[in-house]
């Protein structure tokens with residue numbers, strides 16, 4: 001089998017994945033700033049790393065997956081000036097900042113569960129690590145890489161780069177260009193250099209979220225929390241750091257500078273970034289009116305949506321693209337995904353009920369065996385090639401063809417031989433359920449309907465009342481189902 005390769009943003013190359021401390025893997029992913037409902041672009045990012053976490057576990061690694069909650073320090077505009085996003089929402093809604101944090105953390109967890117994402121191993125919050133952030137700030141001041149200015153503390157980028165730092169390397173930016181771009185920004189007065197970023201900010205009297213520090217009352221800068229929490233739980237250098245493409249600069253660039261400055265070593269071996277989501281070819285944004293929430297998608301309640309789409313349909317849809325390509329939401333693409341998902345789930349329903357039938361009169365057919373092995377191989381080759389779920393899904397559809405042939409009796413299980421048959425069954429189920437996290441959505445209405453109707457169907461068939469039999473077939477069709485009245489235990493399936 002091909003070994004796992006992942007694209008490293010830092011080297012701009014696909015690299016062989018070799019963890020520092022096999023079989024352990026440390027992975028840190030920047031979590032949400034919990035001041036609003038989670039949007040679909042965020043879901044795509046977290047889904048990407050859910051697949052990575054699942055796949056690494058599947059191939060035998062023990063993953064410590066840390067994904068934080070940003071509950072302080074992320075300012076409106078993503079820079080060093082302006083209100084705290086959570087503090088602003090708290091004032092608007094006349095709530096405590098921690099009520100805002102709780103409300104949207106709950107929403108975040110609920111939505112991720114609806115999409116069947118596994119929880120991380122540790123979910124630390126920024127406010128829970130104020131002490132660590134003050135300590136790291138102190139240590140950066142001691143090393144001469146940060147300075148206090150009017151109650152705030154800033155990271156000194158010129159000094160960092162003069163001492164061999166590589167600010168700009170991750171995002172491919174040149175320090176001189178950055179200086180030109182940022183010359184006119186606010187807050188320069190306090191900074192030696194406009195590019196310097198806040199490690200600690202002085203809290204104005206009206207600022208809600210504040211802590212005492214050696215520099216007076218204040219709050220931590222946004223970038224610092226991730227450095228403190230990742231090194232605390234994963235060590236000075238760990239395997240994988242992930243996030244959305246939009247975090248590459250300045251957030252991740254600043255994380256590298258802080259960590260390298262404080263600990264003297266490169267913090268991360270593999271930097272991974274997932275791409276954006278677009279809607280009908282446009283960037284998803286509130287101002288364009290094309291941004292919808294997961295709940296609106298599940299209810300079909302947004303004007304841009306022609307119908308409701310279930311969480312598993314959307315999950316399947318997102319996995320049809322590799323995480324580094326942009327992904328475009330449209331009704332047509334989602335409808336196609338709905339069909340594809342049902343086809344895959346029908347394959348899953350069937351394969352779980354298929355049993356090996358030994359038959360001495362049937363010889364093992366090498367062509368059939370090699371088709372199954374190739375199908376499974378294609379799935380793993382896709383996943384090993386920088387988590388190309390699109391290729392893995394194509395491989396699964398080839399296996400669905402084989403599963404249907406077995407179900408229809410066109411191929412006998414004995415032609416595969418017992419070991420290949422078991423391999424097909426186990427691999428197919430494991431890749432769909434454990435790696436891709438796609439499950440058959442519980443639909444009690446459908447189950448109850450199908451159960452009741454099938455017994456009627458059988459009665460009519462027994463009594464040779466074929467007009468009634470056809471009528472019931474019609475009811476199934478109207479509900480998007482088909483009767484699979486065959487010799488196996490599958491009674492019904494989704495219409496594809």
Ligand SMILES: [Zn+2]
Nearest residue numbers: 030031226251
């Ligand atoms: Zn972060």
